[in-house]
Amino acid sequence: EAQVTQNPRYLITVTGKKLTVTCSQNMNHEYMSWYRQDPGLGLRQIYYSMNVEVTDKGDVPEGYKVSRKEKRNFPLILESPSPNQTSLYFCASSLLGLAGEAETQYFGPGTRLLVL
């Protein structure tokens, strides 16, 4: 089944304790992205990647890191989490069109993070 998977689905941690949220897709998509969803703010992009070893900042990258060592995986790293990073996180992936566009994005099930 074509899908985007995220782990863990739920996570409670404390301020300053490094954590990683994994994301994997089995659709051979070039484009991958991380979003955070907060009430009243919709989905805001954190980081994205056009292909292996190619990553770039989205709208809210502060406090986050990513890596793209393999095409299928795109982990999100919080080196020193803070309470304002409490949120619902989504990973997404997409094929790139002939013009490099990534329009239909496939989302994972989400990771709900609480930072105490």
Place this chain on the structure above:
Amino acid sequence: QQQVKQSPQSLIVQKGGISIINCAYENTAFDYFPWYQQFPGKGPALLIAIRPDVSEKKEGRFTISFNKSAKQFSLHIMDSQPGDSATYFCAAKGMDSSYKLIFGSGTRLLVRP
């Protein structure tokens, strides 16, 4: 810095009624306008999308109406069903950024039986 404004925040409709969600954008360089549907506990999924060269697109009970001069687009759900209860996000993609989607703030729709 939100460039896509979505309304209403929440909407309650009776079964069989029409649900209407509106979005307005500021950037005239957007060239792709998708709507995503999100059920509780799930990630958003593409529902329907339109490009600015057409004024309307219909897929089953779902229709996007697009008004280029007013910089507005809306989602109409005809004959709304309880199974349509979800959060809906409009989005826009810029011509100068082939990979970035700007999302609206979302509308929580509840369809009463």
